[in-house]
Amino acid sequence: MVKFICADSETEAGRVAAEIMAEVIRIRPDALIGLATGSTPINMYSYLADMYRAGELSFKDVRSVNLDEYVGLPPTHVQSYAHFMSENLFSHVDIRAENCHIPSGTADTDAECERYDRLLDRLGRVDIQLLGIGHNGHIAFNEPDSHFPKDTVRVRLTDSTVEANSRFFASRDEVPTEAISMGIGRILRAKRILLLATGAGKADILERALFGRITPAVPASILQFYQGELTVVADRPAMSVILSKHPDVLT
Numbered sequence: 177m178v179k180f181i182c183a184d185s186e187t188e189a190g191r192v193a194a195e196i197m198a199e200v201i202r203i204r205p206d207a208l209i210g211l212a213t214g215s216t217p218i219n220m221y222s223y224l225a226d227m228y229r230a231g232e233l234s235f236k237d238v239r240s241v242n243l244d245e246y247v248g249l250p251p252t253h254v255q256s257y258a259h260f261m262s263e264n265l266f267s268h269v270d271i272r273a274e275n276c277h278i279p280s281g282t283a284d285t286d287a288e289c290e291r292y293d294r295l296l297d298r299l300g301r302v303d304i305q306l307l308g309i310g311h312n313g314h315i316a317f318n319e320p321d322s323h324f325p326k327d328t329v330r331v332r333l334t335d336s337t338v339e340a341n342s343r344f345f346a347s348r349d350e351v352p353t354e355a356i357s358m359g360i361g362r363i364l365r366a367k368r369i370l371l372l373a374t375g376a377g378k379a380d381i382l383e384r385a386l387f388g389r390i391t392p393a394v395p396a397s398i399l400q401f402y403q404g405e406l407t408v409v410a411d412r413p414a415m416s417v418i419l420s421k422h423p424d425v426l427t
């Protein structure tokens with residue numbers, strides 16, 4: 177079942193996504209939430225922090241797992257995803273550090289993939305998994321490939337992803353070329369998925385992913401086989417191609 181929510185603006189998309197996440201946490205205060213990085217969820221995290229500050233939401237017993245991390249970056253590196261999470265959410269709310277899980281970018285990568293999978297096994301199914309989508313259709317760092325990885329994997333980032341992410345680094349040469357990423361099979365185990373997309377640049381890929389051929393060349397297309405509750409929150413520019421080709425999705 178896919179539910180589409182078209183927000184009037186990028187900010188509004190973040191607010192709607194935050195409300196959905198907050199609702200899951202209010203119903204289950206020790207929810208296991210799956211978190212993502214990138215530009216897209218920043219607004220959402222800011223709304224969640226606002227809710228905490230306003231006394232409307234507590235993360236005291238919430239547990240979190242992140243999708244991915246760059247290989248080679250320690251948590252102290254400003255572009256590491258551990259740092260991103262701290263800056264954008266964790267340091268602003270009452271979540272406990274020991275409940276926040278992110279793959280390590282500096283541990284032995286193969287051993288870390290194994291450790292992360294055992295951790296995910298122990299934690300059980302994610303109550304709600306937040307996902308962004310890359311311009312190439314990646315989810316987490318599962319890049320276009322000939323197969324859908326099942327477990328946590330070491331991935332080589334495509335040139336387009338390195339290029340897209342270079343905007344955060346001083347130069348393209350500083351962008352790590354490898355990452356550790358939760359595999360597609362792991363992502364699909366979540367009870368619920370919240371896919372958040374904003375901006376016209378995501379319009380084509382969002383439509384291809386959710387209505388096109390299901391192929392590992394477009395990793396997010398596997399979401400069409402997802403058995404849980406998929407909610408797609410997108411602003412109008414990101415929804416534009418879907419709305420022009422499939423105008424009924426909002427009814």
Ligand code: PGA
Nearest residue numbers: 214215216217308309310
């Ligand atoms: P973005 O990245 O939010 O920075 O566009 C999304 C993604 O690559 O998953």
